[in-house]
Amino acid sequence: MTSLSLIDVHKAYGSTPVLEGVSLEMQPKEFVAFLGPSGSGKSTLLRIIAGLESPDRGEVWLDGARIDGIAAGDRGVALVFQQYALYPHMTVRDNMAFGLRNAKVPADEIDARIAQAAKTLEIEELLERKPSQLSGGQRQRVAIGRAIVKVPKLFLLDEPLSNLDAALRNRTRVELAQLRQRVEAAVIMVTHDQAEAMTLADRIVVMSDRKIQQVGSPMEIYDRPANRFVARFVGSPAMTMLPVTLTDSSDGLAHVVLDNGTHIPTGVAASVGKKGDSFDLGLRPENVSIVAAGAGTFDGKAMIVERLGDRTIVYAQLADKTEITALDKGDSNVRMGDKVGLSIDGRAAHLFGADGTGHHTVRAA
Ligand code: ADP
Secondary structure, eight states, X not given: OOSEEEEEEEEEETTEEEEEEEEXXXXXXXXXXXXXXXXXXXXXXXXXXXXXXXXXXXXXXETTEEOTTSOGGGSSEEEEOSSOOOOXXXXXXXXXXXXXXXXXXXXXXXXXXXXXXHHHHTOGGGTTSOGGGSOHHHHHHHHXXXXXXXXXXXXXXXXXXXXSOHHHHHHHHHHHHHHHHHOOSEEEEEESOHHHHHHHOSEEEEEETTEEEEEEOHHHHHHSOSBHHHHHHSSSSOOEEEEEEEEOOSSSEEEEEETTOOEEEEEEEGGGOOTTOEEEEEEOGGGEEEEOTTSSSEEEEEEEEEEOSSEEEEEEEOTTOOEEXXXXXXXXXXXXXXXXXXXXXXXXXXXXXXXXXXXXXOOOO
């Protein structure tokens, strides 16, 4: 059984459309991340699933039942906000029990569920404290605990880690991944942080411009971005785009020519277009390596050298001011201002057509 279906969901606030025709099928127990820039409609979609907003058009189904007309409390979903939204005057235990008491769950059942959730989240020692006596990470765990005790079919997490500092965010991210193994429910997480989406989700739903741009596993999204937006949004530093023209091919694969006349064979099928067509050649930093000046595809000037310990990112500029991001080894000897050779691995590159569609290397059979 499919756990969640969205069918052609539309939403506008006044005359401003926010979601235009969003459809999605989630698998049972799947962890899906809605990833996109601020304002792309992620939270609105989450709130429609939760029942805090109604779609103008479209349907929401959960476990075989249509839920878009059902009250939020009766949907079997639990929403965890980025602000923990705990009741300050109540203990952790009462915060977790509150919704269950309202739902007339028997007291011994409430105790059992809280004990189980507190064990899972390792917050047993905190049950009698008030929220003000907790750290940010502990509060976030309590907020998740309050959702767990409802035994929802679906967890909805809205930027659950964004209020935490960097160290705590990394730790809570690992905890979320571990928790996920223990909780028998599907999860949707809204985030603008691609690292969060890449590390936690089974599938990522990339959103922008009121629509889903691509749905895929983290590596599908990274390796085979559906369009120019996804290619630029996912991956850090962002993919370099170089304008190229398609030229003759002898091996069934597309060959392109850069503005400076350099000929580059790609791994994309030649059927992508015809001679003379314009494309952007998309290169991840790992597809551009640093070599001696004069020995690469072209020479550039190292504008910024970012040393990350295990690797070095070189932001280079060509004579015509085109910017290219390259990857070099950790103990790179490139310094800012150096003239460097840039060697392109065209066989790994992507091509983006005039309509933005992404074309990728022919898959090995
Ligand atoms: P995201 O979660 O991707 O940042 P949102 O779903 O919060 O995006 O918002 C999408 C768009 O809808 C934004 O342009 C936002 O300003 C607008 N919006 C969100 N909620 C409301 C509201 N209650 N009234 C009017 N406009 C809203």
